[in-house]
Amino acid sequence: MGTVLVPLPACDFDPTEVAVxxxxxxRLGHRVRFATPGATVATAxxxxxxxxxLDPWGAIPGLDRVVLVGRVLRANVVARADYAALLEDPEFTAPSGWDAVDLDTVxxxxxPGGHRARGMRPYLESERLQGLVVDAFRRDLPVAAICHGVLLAARSIDPRTGRSVLYGRRTTALTWSLESRAWRVARVxxxxxxxxxxxxxxxPGEPRGYMGVQQEVTRALRQSGDFVDVxxxxPNAALQSSGRARDSDDDARPAFVVxxxxxxxxxxxxxxxxxARGFAEMLAGAATE
Structure with a gap:
């Protein structure tokens, strides 16, 4: 099967999006390699x-162990188990450096995404990773992006065209509806x-949501209608838009992919x-072409 490269920030990536x-x-037969800024093990x-x-008492030592709101917002039990297993994976514990990777062997x-500014901004703003994304699209390699990972793709400007690699493509990403709802909860x-x-x-002066993921990604597209939402x-729209229901190995109804x-x-x-299943299918299809 295929080899997949997953670039990660040094810290603060989303554990579910990476580990699942x-x-x-x-499980579907693909090898997964990782790359980090300094070839050191990344942390979620x-x-x-x-x-x-994530609870109002969360900054108080001792009380922070009492998790209520955080129980809803954190990775679910499957994703936490996957993350624990990922931490033992030899490919994850021996990543390449961003500067050392190329696409010849993948x-x-x-x-993947994540939202915490401390770790995610260096990843989203990396000229090295943006160049890697441009190279992947030029080679017509299968590329998958989720959540803020789509923002990295949107910021990847092909110097031959002066436009994002997503220009002329249809995409989804973290929607403003999902982002703003989580933001409103956390603000309290x-x-x-x-x-x-x-x-x-x-x-100051920018409209509310202007720097949201959906809005920035949309500005990189050929037309606003190329950003796709539910x-x-x-028939599954309510589940897909709830911000609470998550898909699983056995239930794809809450999921929305493009x-x-x-x-x-x-x-x-x-x-x-x-x-991930959809990407595995793309990789298998590319291998038979």
């Missing part, structure tokens, strides 16, 4: 692993760090099982 994708791709956003720090590129429950769920916030007429030729996108951790 890793487990599903491995601890709040998304444990849920600690069959696909997977761009994590009041000492009110913008925890916003990687980028608006400057069809309200879909494929455009060799490019696959998804919105948030609740789509990740279907996202």
């Amino acid at each position: 994708s890793w487990r599903v791709l491995r 956003d601890d709040l998304m692993v444990t849920g600690r720090g 069959d696909g590129l997977l761009l 429950t994590r009041f000492w760090d009110r913008d925890y769920y916003r990687t980028y916030v608006e400057a 069809d309200p007429d879909n 494929r455009d030729a060799n490019y696959l996108s998804a919105r948030w951790p609740g789509d990740v099982h279907s996202f």
Whole structure:
């Protein structure tokens, strides 16, 4: 089967989007390699692993172990188990450096997300990773991006055209509906760090949501209609739009993914099982062409 490269930030990646994708791709016969800024082992956003720090008392030592709101917002039991297994994976514990990787020995590129600004901004703003994404699209390699990973793709400008690699493609990403709902909750429950769920916030004079993932990705596209969200007429629309229901190995109904030729996108951790399975299918199809 194929080899997938997953570039990661040094810290604060989303544990579900990485660990579940890793487990599903491995189960379906693909090799998963990792790359980090300094070839050191990456760490996930601890709040998304444990849920600690997402309740109003989360900054108080000892009380932070009492997790209520955090239990809802953190990775679910399957994703936490996958993350624990990922930490023991030899490929994960011996990553390449961003500067050392190329695409000659891989069959696909997977761009995960995360939202915590401390770790995610260096990843999203990396000229090295943006160049890697451009190279992947030029080679017509299968590329998959989820959540803020789509923002990395949107920022990857092909110097031959002066446009994003997503220009002329259909995509989804973390929607403003999902992002703003999580932000509103955290502004109350994590009041000492009110913008925890916003990687980028608006400057004075910018309209609300201008720096949201959906809005920035849409600005990189050929037309606004190329950003795709759930069809309200879909029989599973309520599940897909709830922000609570997550897909699983056995239930794809809550998931929403968008494929455009060799490019696959998804919105948030609740789509990740279907996202990873879809990418595995793309890789298998590319191998037979």
